[in-house]
Each structure stands twice: as C-alpha cells, then as structure tokens.
Amino acid sequence: MSQDFRLESVGLVNRDKKLSFKFNGKKYFGYEGDTLASALLANGVHLVGRSFKYHRPRGFFGAGVDEPYAIVQLYRNNETEPNIKATEQELFEGLEAKSVNCWPSVNFDIGAINNFLKIFLPAGFYYKTFMWPKSFWYRIYEPFIRKAAGLGVASTKHDKERYEHKYEYCDLLIAGSGPSGLSSAYAAAKNGAKVILAEDKPRFGGSLLTDDVNIGNQSGKDWAEGIVAELKTMPNVVVKNRSQIFGYYDHNMLVMSEKVSDHLPKTKKYHPNKRLWYIRAKEVLISSGSIERPIVFGNNDTPGVMLSSAAKEYLKVYGVLVGKNPLIFTNNDSGYETAIEFQKHGVQPTVLDSRKNPESEIIDEAKSLGINIKNSYVVVAAQGYKKVKSADVASISDDKKQLGKIENIKCDCICVSGFWTPSIHLASQSGNKTKFKEEIDAFVPGISKQQETTLGAANGVFSLEETLQTSFAKGGELSKKITDNDNKVSIPNVVEKKSSKHDKFWCVPLPAGKNYKRFLDFQNDVAVSDIEIALREGYRSIEHVKRYTTLGMATDQGKTSNLNGLQLVSEIENKVVPAVGHTTFRPPYTPISIGAIVGREVGKHSKPTRKSPMHAWHEKNNAVFVDAGVWLRPRYYKRGNENLFEGSKREAKNVRTNVGVCDVTTLGKIDIKGPDAAELLNRVYTNAWLKLPVGKARYGVMLREDGIVMDDGTTTRISENHYHMTTTTAQAANVLSHLEYYLQLVWPELNVNVVSATEQWAGAAIAGPKSRVVLQKLFPNLDVSNEGLPFMGYMEGDLFGVKARIFRISFSGELAYEVNVESDYGNFMWEKIMEVGEEYEIQPYGTEALSTLRIEMGHVAGSELDGRTIPYDNSLEGLVSKKKDFIGKRSLQRSAFTAKDRQKIVGVVPLDKKTSIPEGSHLVKDDKAPLPNPKLGHISASCWSVEYDNPFSLAILKDGKNMIGEKLFAMSPLKNKVIPVEIVSSHYVDPKGERVRS
Amino acid sequence: MLYIKCPHCGMRPQIEFSYGGDASVKRPELNKEISDKEWDDFVYNRKSLRGKHLELWQHISGCRQWIKVERDTATHEIFKTFKADEEVV
Secondary structure (H helix, E strand, O other), rough: OOOOOEEEOOOEEEEEEEEEEOOOOOOEEEEOOHHHHHHHHHHOOOOEEOOOOOOOOOOOOOOOOOOOOOOOOOOOEEEEEEEEEOOOOEEOOOEEEEEEEOOOOOOEEEEHHHHHHHOOOOOOOHHHHOOOOOOHHHHHHHHHHHHHHHOOOOOOOOOOOOOEEEOOOEEEEEEEEHHHHHHHHHHHHOOOEEEEEEEOOOOOOHHOOOOEEOOOEEEHHHHHHHHHHHHHOOEEEEOOOOOOEEEEHHHHHHEEEOOOOOOOOOOOOOOOOOOEEEEEEEEEOOOOEEOOOOEEEEEEOOOOEEEEEHHHHHHHHHOOOOOOOOEEOOOOOOOHHHHHHHHHHOOOOOEEEOOOOOHHHHHHHHOOOOEEEEEEEEEEEOOOOOOOOEEEEEEEOOOOOOOOOOOEEOOOEEEEEEEEEOOOOHHOOOOEEEEEEHHHHHEEEEEEOOOOEOHHHHHOOOOOHHHHHHHHOOOHOOOOHOOOOOOOOOOOOOOOEEEOOOOOEEEEEEEEEEEEEEEEOOOOOOEEEHHHHHHHOOOOOOHHHHHHOOOOOOOOOOOOOOOHHHHHHHHHHOOOOHHOOOOOOOOOOOOOOOOHEEEEEOHHHHHHOEEEOOOHHHHOOOEEEEEOEEEOOOOOOOOOOOOOOHHHHHHHHHHOOEEEEOOOOOEEEEEEEEOHHHHHHHHEEEOOOOOOOOOOEEEEEEEOOOOOEEEEEEEEEEEEEEEEEEEEEHHHHHHHHHHHHHHHHHOOOOOOEEEOOHHHHHEEEEEOOHHHOOOOOOOOOOOOOOOOOOEEEEEEEEOEEEEEEEOOOOOOOOOOOEEEEEEEHHHHHHHHHHHHHHOOOOOEEEEEEHHHHHHHHOOOOOOOOOOOHHHHHHHHHHHHHOOOOOOOOHHHOHHHHHHOOOEEEEEEEOOOOOOOOOOOOOOEEEEEEOOOOOEEEEEEEEEEEEEEEEEEEEEEOOOOHHHHOOOOEEEOOOEEEEEEEEEEEOOOOOOOOOHHHO | OOOOEEEEEEEEHHHOEEEEEEEOOOOOOOOOOOHHHHHHHHHHOOOOOOOOEEEEEEOOOOOOEEEEEEEEEEOOOOOEHHHHHHHOO
C-alpha cells in the first residue's frame, strides 16, 4: 500500500530504508526514523483504538509522551507488551501492533453501545450503581467491569528480556535537549563540569526540529545538531537519547529509563532491553519544555482532531500530512505556524482564531501567504464518527458567551492550539512550590526545595532568545560554582518571529439545543458535564474531583487535560485557578516498564545465594536443598526413591543409633576479643559469663530490651580475652548489629571488638553414640575421652595437617562434637569425616533430620523463638540470672510475663499415635465449641519421633506448666483436621540429658 | 533515596545504611532501680516528630559504625551527622 499522506523529500526519516509492519493484521510500509504513529498517518490510518468508557473511536492526538489515545498492544520478537504509545514507539522491520480496548475489532466495537448509553454513565457511575446489593460485587459487578474496562493485556509468560540498573553521579543533570537544555549543557560542559544530557525522543533538539527559527546564522535544527555533535566529543559529557527522566526523588536523585532496544526488531546479544539510571546530581536543570493544550469543543475527541503542534511535527519531522484539507483552530500564534507549514507544502488550511484582531509577525506571514483566516471564530463541534468529515463553526462574541450562526465547513482534520502548558512535573516532584503565572494561564515552578532550576518553556518562557540567554547563563553559573572554571561562551544571534498575546479562551459554549460531549480528558472520557456533576454533588477539593471523575488519571496522567479541568472547576466555583490548585505530580512522569524497575533482581537473582564450602559434595551426594534464609542447605540426602519423610527418618535414626554428620557452616559466628569481652557477654546473655574458664563453651540466651528472646547459641572461651560466639543462621546479622549497637552507643567504655566470622569457618556437627570413636580417628593424638574433652569442653587439634577447633556441644541431644576448620579446608574436613566414619556407618544428615532430633529432645529453635516468647515460655527460665542485670531483664517483671498461667512449651502426642499434627494447628479444649473457638496454644514444630516411632510435636500452650497429662484437640482448619492429643513434657527423649554427657 | 554523610566514610547512598530509631533515647543504667513508667518510656514510648529529629543509623554495608543523623522528618533534609561518641551541637 502506498503512503498517500507522505510528502516527497520532507522530514528527517530515512527514505532509503523502507520498513514493513502490521497494524491490526494489515500490512503497511513506513521508513526508518518513523514512529508507529507517523507511519500509520502516512498511510492515512487515523482510527487506532476505542476509548476507555464509551468505546468511542480514537485517533492520534499528539506526537509524543503526551499522547492520550494511541495506545497499542505491541508484538516484538515473540513477546508482547501492553499500553505502548504509538507516538513513542519507533518503527522497526516486522513490527506488529494491535488496538486495545475494543472487541471484536476497532472498526466494529460492541462496547460502543456505551456511547449511546452515555447519559446513564455519568461521573461516579461505578460508585453509585455497583454499591448494592453488597453480595453482587464479587460475583457480578466486578467481573463485568473487569471485562468491559481496561487497556492492553500483560503477557503471562516469563519476560525473556534483560534489564539493567546503573548508578551514576554528575555535576549537572539536564532533562531535555531542546534549545534550553542544549545551551545550558554546552555552557556547563565548557566549564569542565560532568554533565549528563537526557532526551526522551530518539532525536535531539526538541522544538528546534519543528520551529522556523535561526540561531547563529543556521536553522535551529542545524545549530542543535552541531551542539550535540560537539558535546558527544567531550569526555565530561554523557549525551543520551531515548532516555526519559521520570522521577525526581530526595537529595537530588533522579531516575531515568533508557530504552536501549525498543527501536530494534530484537534486542542485541549482551544488550539490555532497558537500562534504569539512578543519577545523583549536584545540580539539576529541567528543560522539559511544554505541551500544547487543547481547546474544548463538541465531539473534540473525533479521530482527526489533534494538537496543532503534533500536526506540525508529523509534517516537519516525518514528512507526513495529517490531512489534506486541514482546519486550524487556535487562540494564539502557534496555530499559524502549523498553518504556514501546511501552506508551504501545498495544502491550503483554514485558520479559525478566537481572537478579534490579533497582530504579529507570524500572522502577517500567514496573511502574505494567502491563508484563509477567520477571526472571532470557533469550532463548535467536529462532525464525523470514525474520522473528522466537517466542522460546525460559528463566530463568537467578544465575551465568548454568544455563538453566531452555525455554518458547516468541510475538513479532514482539526488542528487545535489552546496555548502551552509548561511541563513542571519534575520540578513539582522535587518539592518545588509551583505558582500560577497569569500571562500564560498555567503553573510554573516557584521556590526550589532541592538543587533544581527550571528553564525555557518548562519555566513558562516561550521566547527563544530569552531561553538561550538564561540557559547559557545558568549552565555557566552553576558549573562555575562546581568546577571553578569560567570559560565564557558567546551566546549566538537569534532570529525568531515575535508572537502576540494568546486569548484566555479554552472552552467553546454549547449552542442552543445541542448536547455535544465536550471532552476534557481524552483517555478517560471525562467530559465537561462530568465535572459539573461532581461539583453539583458536592466534591470541592481538586483531588476529590479527580478521583470521582477520573480526570487526569490513567497512563497519560492528564498531560493534556489537567489545566482545562482546573479552568472549568475555577469557573464553576467562581475561584481563580491558583485557589483551586493542581493535583500532586508524582513519579513516574510516564509509564515505565516493571521489568526496568525490577532490573536483574528476578528469579534466583532476587536475593543472594550463599553456599557452604561443602556444597559441591552435597550436590554430588543427592542432597535435596532447602532455602535457609539466603543459604542453601541440604534438607536430606536422597537414596533411591526415598521421599523426604523416609529419607529424613533414616538419617535421624542413624544419628540416634550410629553416627551422623551435618553441615553447620551456616550458623552465625562472631569473633569477640578484648579485656571486657566477658563483661559484654554477661550483659548480653541472661545467664552468668564472668566465670567461664578458658577452653569451655556455654549455652546462652539473649533478649531484646522488651524481654522477648532474640537469639540463642553457644559461646566458647578460646583464650583469656578471646571468645567465639555462635548465633542461629537467621539472626546472625541482627545479633552482630545488636552487639555493635551496645558497644558503640550504650557502653563505649567496654574495651571489646566484635567481627563476623561466619564465612571464615566451615563447620561439621558429628553426632551419635559412635561420634567419639570417629573424632578419635580424626584426631588420634588428642585425648577426646569424656574426661579429656567433657560436655561443653573445647580444644584445638590438628586434622591431618589442618588446624581445627573442636567443640563438644550438641543440638541433637546425642553425644556430639562440632569441628570447625578454615573455610577453604571445609570440603577436606568433610571428606575425612566421611572416610574415617565409614566403618561406623556414618551418614550425612540434613536439616529435616536435624529438626526431628532437636524437636524430640525439646530443644528450642526459630519456631519457638518466634519474636513473641520470653525465656519462661521456652523453659529457659533456669538460664535467667537473678543476681546480675542484662539486656531486657527489667521487662521480665511485666505483669503479662509473670502471670501464673503464662504460656509454656510442652510436648504433644496424638492419641492414636499415628496422625501427624500440622504445624500451626491450634490447641483447643472443646472441638465442638462455637467459633471462634478459644485458643489455648499452637503447635510450633512437628516431627516423627524416631525414638518412639510416632508423631511428636512441640507447642506453646497457655498454663503449659500445669497442662501435662491433659487431653486437648489440635485443630487445623487449613488442613481440615481435628486431632485428639495428649500434652506431655517437651523433653520427649532423654529428659535427664544423659546422652550428651556420656 | 537519601544521601547520607557517614562521618567516617563520606557521602553514601541510603541503601548502605539501616535505620536505628530515635538517638535521644538513653538506656537506663544497669542495676538501677527504676519505675515501670521510666522503663516503658525507654522501651516503647516514642514521639512521632514532624521536623528536626536526631536519629541513629548504622552504616551496615560500609564501616558498620552507628552514627547520629539530624534529619527533618517532613522534608528529609539532613542538617548534620555525628559519630557515635560525638557531642551533638
């Protein structure tokens, strides 16, 4: 198909590279350098979607980030992405896109029936209609609304693209590469400042690409190209296109999304799809320009009605005519500039100007070109359904209240200019207190909160000469402060046409007897009448009006609608616009891919993975791994077809009867040194530490200041002033911070140093009745007898040439030892243990068997030390010193903690000795009691006792101390189980603790 | 994201730090008899200040030192940072 609306040799697209693409299944051609929007317009396609609420036909309204209509579902390299603006998507070979929000097709959309029902769909319709009956919400209303509303469809597949994050620091960050951005960047770069210049579009230059101006005896476009080329050669400057600064956060940190690959058919190897830049800038210059505002009139959402600046951009950048019989409707001189471009390229436009007698150089030029101009004329309504066919126009009285006789004139597009709205989003996000500038009917930045300056059109300055002067000066001044260089740059001569004042006119009155929809917000179908209803119903705050009517919401966040909405509210309320105020600007400025925000922290990269030095051995020996915090630990070592239950039972049984070995490297280890080390331990732990001899270990419990158990573990006195503390795997980092807190802030007088040694030591727990003979074989020269190395003893040894630490401590409740060697020798140690243990039937055991062993011994772990229990609850009150003070001791006097029926740990056995009790089950007195059944306690951990071969659980139970022997019910609504149980001692196996001392 | 001057390491981004609460809270001395009220005030009761606030941060991914930061809770402005043992002026 030919590109009927493409002009010969006009624009910046590459005519040598023709690209084919598909839209709604139909094949078209465009050129390299096109956007999807410009390529469709070149082919005369104006109907691209359906509106959100009424499903009215939608075309193109803008040519960039402000686009409210042309949102498509994009298909690229077998992936799909929803809600892409056709005006931003660059064309590539093989691009495919589809319309969104229409069914069965954009040409025939069943939802368009809403358009005829619009009288029943006013503002707040959803709120009012779907409120009752309440039970209808989930079953009927919500599914219906979900089906009828919404834009594109997110892919349910895993995103194969890669996204990167980058952190950068600079002196000046400049947002926007229009005349202001280029000037300030150039001046700052010449002073040697580190500059980042960001442009969201593919081409640099901003308004210079389309405006008929002359800078330093060159066209604006050529001047921009020269500056960019020079900036790119400077080592202190980073120049980025396709890069949108979308958020301005605290302490001058801004975030920018760089589209690295979206303009290509496929992401190149080793390239990310997008790169998110976190930029900390000393100074930020916001040169984000301005967005043209529409004038509101009847049916102003018809395809073919668009911003006059967009029509000019399509013509000048892409060589595309948005129509061949254009009608221009303006309240200022910008409309004339578009008209002049049309006229110069052989298309005769008609200009309707709401002003009575405007005079300016631009208007003179238009007149001299013979353009048909009608003053004090307005468009009353666009006519045509899927495309503008004509316009009802009329003269308007000076007070803009009375319309003259309505005439109909033929046209195929209506280009609207209602003057310009500065893009103050970034400034406002930074905390800038914006102010209303009467002369331009818009808000501009006011007092800065952060190191931020807004320049050019974004600051409401529409004269090119003034923009260049202030921007060169500001770029020079700010960079001089940072670099101390003062290389003066001469400001080039500017030739521009002077414009006249715009008309403070933004909405065409309805003619008598007509009820045209006059849209304010194009993406959400919010019309003038909707705002009127909201105000009539008592909504006053602009934030409430926004939420009730959806004005300024959705993906374009009201870039083209906000100010007209404010104008309307201020008119009805009889207030000035600044008194109404604007809604809050929040990041992101425009939608950003979730993938870019997440970056590379997906899947297994969402957190670090820590592996012990013995990991490869575990893998080789069929370990099934489990996440333990960030660590990967063997859960059990699978033999044959064993499942978890069978495997862990075998391993636990082997520990009880022979000997097993468990990788305990993951335990937190803290090295504590200094003359006051004992004193520190004495204050941190609940029990006494001052008299622990060298070469002995002790079990300790530490509390938070609120009396809740924080962690437990053993600490060993290695030498006079040197201790080795172990913590649980989960709490290792917190315990270190806790110790540092007290040493640095509370008791700085203590002469102690603490450092994490978790990764320095590999640990193996050797447990079981035969563990002593295994240890003896490992250390043949040591006396490891019960007298030589008693329970809680410590010694150092030589493990086949490797220095080792040997602790006689036990978590399994069996005779057990823990051997530590430096991490690099971990695997060596492990293999030696397996080697010498072979004749004693040693088996490795994983965390599941480890749990079984500790549960049936009644040893507490994370599921009991759950941030809600005190020492008493865990039967650790014997470790709480009555003599000395320690962290959290005073809290133990709280009345709840000393209550007679305080909860306590107990053992739980099912009466049938068969049914395992799900962890988390509640213990209740009466299984038939009405809900909510009073809960007496909960099951904290469950196992299959290998000692007695029946299920056994631990529970934290109210008045647990006096409940031994009671019969209760364990209820698990989740598992739908009610299990009659008996309460027993938590020390189910070896209650006297004889084995560990044997 | 805040930009915090660690008195030991210099300007560092917030992700390197962890927050530690009100720095003006003093732990009661060990072995001292105190009322329930005094203890509750130390453990639980905090003011939710709007404005200038002296707070603790730990440079957890850096030098691991606890520092004091004088920050405006409303604007996030950081006025000054201090070492743990430094007199706050």
